[in-house]
Amino acid sequence: MFNKKIFSFFAVFFLCFLFTGANDLYARDGAALFTQNKCNACHQVEGPATDKTIEDLLRRNGPELWYAGSKFRPGFLGKWLADPQPIRPMEYYSLTEPNKNDHPRLPSEEAKAVAAYLMTLTSGDVGGAGIVARKNIKGKKVFAKEFSCYGCHQMRSRGHIMGGLSGPSLAGARERLNPEWVYAYMVRPKVFKPVKDMPVYSGLVNDKKMRNLSEYVSNLD
Ligand code: HEC
Numbered sequence: 702m703f704n705k706k707i708f709s710f711f712a713v714f715f716l717c718f719l720f721t722g723a724n725d726l727y728a729r730d731g732a733a734l735f736t737q738n739k740c741n742a743c744h745q746v747e748g749p750a751t752d753k754t755i756e757d758l759l760r761r762n763g764p765e766l767w768y769a770g771s772k773f774r775p776g777f778l779g780k781w782l783a784d785p786q787p788i789r790p791m792e793y794y795s796l797t798e799p800n801k802n803d804h805p806r807l808p809s810e811e812a813k814a815v816a817a818y819l820m821t822l823t824s825g826d827v828g829g830a831g832i833v834a835r836k837n838i839k840g841k842k843v844f845a846k847e848f849s850c851y852g853c854h855q856m857r858s859r860g861h862i863m864g865g866l867s868g869p870s871l872a873g874a875r876e877r878l879n880p881e882w883v884y885a886y887m888v889r890p891k892v893f894k895p896v897k898d899m900p901v902y903s904g905l906v907n908d909k910k911m912r913n914l915s916e917y918v919s920n921l922d
């Protein structure tokens with residue numbers, strides 16, 4: 702009885718060690734693969750945000766990833782990196798050129814390791830607000846009636862893709878975006894994008910509406 706207890710204690714301890722150790726190794730492989738594949742030619746992985754002018758922003762060849770672990774849903778990045786589909790309808794910060802759909806693609810094992818690495822990059826400004834993805838009718842009203850967010854963002858409505866092309870598509874946000882990040886981004890956009898194209902809404906509506914809006918947006922299918 703006693704021995705059995707000690708044995709299971711050590712077995713659990715060992716398994717935990719194996720698991721966290723393996724995950725760590727995986728993320729370290731991912732970091733190496735990120736550099737080998739020259740992903741940093743286009744993506745910033747060290748925060749905080751440093752852009753000061755529109756020129757700084759336009760010099761970038763891809764979105765910053767220094768808070769990727771806070772922005773994306775677990776599971777999304779591994780799939781996307783192995784089979785990237787356009788998120789922004791247009792080329793990065795272009796209003797005229799459609800997205801060429803030519804993002805580098807990784808073999809699925811490498812994609813998983815790089816995703817594990819990217820998920821370790823988090824921001825202390827995200828989390829703890831209790832935002833969950835859900836069908837939120839009040840949020841829908843803010844999205845569609847109060848601010849016309851779809852003027853710049855695509856979304857899926859009754860099976861059809863509709864909406865503007867200048868912002869990232871919000872179709873599939875439920876699989877892609879962490880609800881807590883959506884809220885943090887709406888409330889404190891400057892932490893993530895000191896210079897930005899999207900209008901700033903914080904201060905225009907009360908917190909309750911921001912929460913409803915964030916829940917609605919992160920539930921878009
Ligand atoms: C030539 C520049 C370039 C290189 C190299 C590149 N990316 Fe990207 N990446 C982009 C652009 C542009 C987008 C936006 C694509 C879209 O919206 O469809 C993007 C999007 C992403 C996203 C989604 C980010 C978001 O906020 O929507 C991730 C994750 C990502 N890249 C990871 C990688 C990894 C990992 C590598 C290396 C294997 C890599 N990228 C190499 C330009 C690049």
Ligand code: HEC
Nearest residue numbers: 848849850852853867868869883894897898899900902918
């Ligand atoms: C004038 C155009 C415009 C309007 C209106 C607009 N957005 Fe945006 N949005 C953008 C652009 C452009 C980005 C990309 C980030 C940037 O450059 O600021 C963005 C980024 C986002 C993101 C992050 C998406 C990602 O994958 O990175 C979310 C979420 C978002 N907007 C939600 C909203 C909501 C909710 C509203 C309405 C309250 C709204 N937007 C209104 C242009 C707009």
